[in-house]
Amino acid sequence: MENLTDVDKILAAVTINSQLFTSSSKHFIFLARRKRLLRLNEALERLALTGNKFERDLWNTTNRTVLPIVTAYSISCQLTVNICVLLPILKLLYYYIWYNEVVLTLPLPGSFPYDYTSPFYFILTLILTVLLVQFCSNSIIIVDGLFGWFVYNISAHLQIMRLKLEQLLQLHVEDPNFNRDFVAFVNYHREIIDLTLELDAVYAPIIFLEVTSSSLPICFFAYQLSYLSDPANVPFICLLLASIVLQLMIYCFGGEKVKNECEQLSENIYLLIPWQNLPPKYCRLLLTPFIHSQRVLVLTGYFFTANRSLLVWIFKTAGSITAMLFAWKEKKVV
Template structure:
């Protein structure tokens, strides 16, 4: 409202405000549902420990890509914070060295009930702003990185189930171990479905908030790149834009991965089981996992499904 007549300053302020609102909302949801997050993590770990040595190795190998993905996302967030903090210092040094003028700017623009250009107030305001930005970056990395961990866990269990199915089909249907392993396979599949549904339930509001609010800062940042009032802000704008896009990609590609693993399991059940050689009573028995696998496991944001199509839709609307 203070800069109502200046569109550039309004856009710059709204970019930060929307991002802070999204971050605060995701953190609030995470804290409000912390017990469900903890139970989901424990259930996934407990389910993995039930497997044999080879299955646990497969589970670890499938989860290994989570580390470089979350590391890249964390580095992007930390670079954004560092640029946000260092940019005012570079401006101060530049104007002082070249123009012999002291120009004090804050890491994030704002209006305060005191004169922040006074040395003491400027130092305190800068420290508080840096702490706020660092807190937001660290907490949002945890929430988004944990989603990737859960997604790869679910995917690992679906891959283990495909392995169990292949091992089961090596037994003859009349083998006593076949029925025992078949019951265990059905129970394992049921547990995976329950965990995937719980993952969707706990992250649905976060995905909804992420997708609905991501378009605004992307559009605002694109506008700022088109009409630069200060070229020194380009590194910060580019890094913030990349961090927001990475946030959106984590959720969209995470949902896509779970859906693809589910489709692959359904395809394997259909192709690996020799339906034409089985007597009717055994084929009816094996229909149970096949019918269950037809239920597509998707991650949603209540009104939409998190997948690549959603990412394309958001990008298309942003370009429009």
């Protein structure tokens, strides 16, 4: 409100506040639905433990794939926090050593009801700002990292289903074990569908917040990099921008992975079962898992589906808004 005529300061304030709002909202949604998340976690692990050793090894191997992704995301967020802490200190040392001046700057710009340039209030404001940024960083790492684990967990179960299908088809339809394994296969598939729908219901508001609030920070950061008055802020902006992009990739590629695994299972059911060699009564029996597999499992944010197309749409929207800001800036300069 104090800088309504300065577009650069307005965009900087909107960018930081939108990220703080998104992080806090995701954290509170996560806490409000913690019981459902715990039940979902327990159900997925219980389902994995019912399998044999080979299936449990496959489940563990698939889940380990998410570790490098979450680790890279965590490192990016922690580097952003560290730069946020070190930047004011390094700037203070630089001006004091080279110019014999004391320049006090905060990690995040803001207005305060006190004079933050005094040593006591500066240190207090610096500590509180760092704690706020650290809280938001830890919150989103937990929420987004757990989503990645859920996605790979469900993907592992869908891969186990394809393995169970191959084992089932090795039995003759007249074998008494065929009906038992077939019923177990159908029930396993139904449980995976229910757990995926529960994951979608729990994370839908978080995905909605992530997608709707990510286009603006991306375009605002791109705009600020072009008209940045202080080059010292470049590392902080680049790291924060990288963290936002990694957030989007976790959700969009996570939704794409679940969809692809589901489609591959449906394709395997259609291609591996020798429909032409089965009696009609067994064809009707095997239609049950085939019909279930036709239901595409997707993760949504209420109004859109989390996939690669959504990620492209976000980048296109951010590019359009950035071009509009550049045109507006050039018009004001002229």
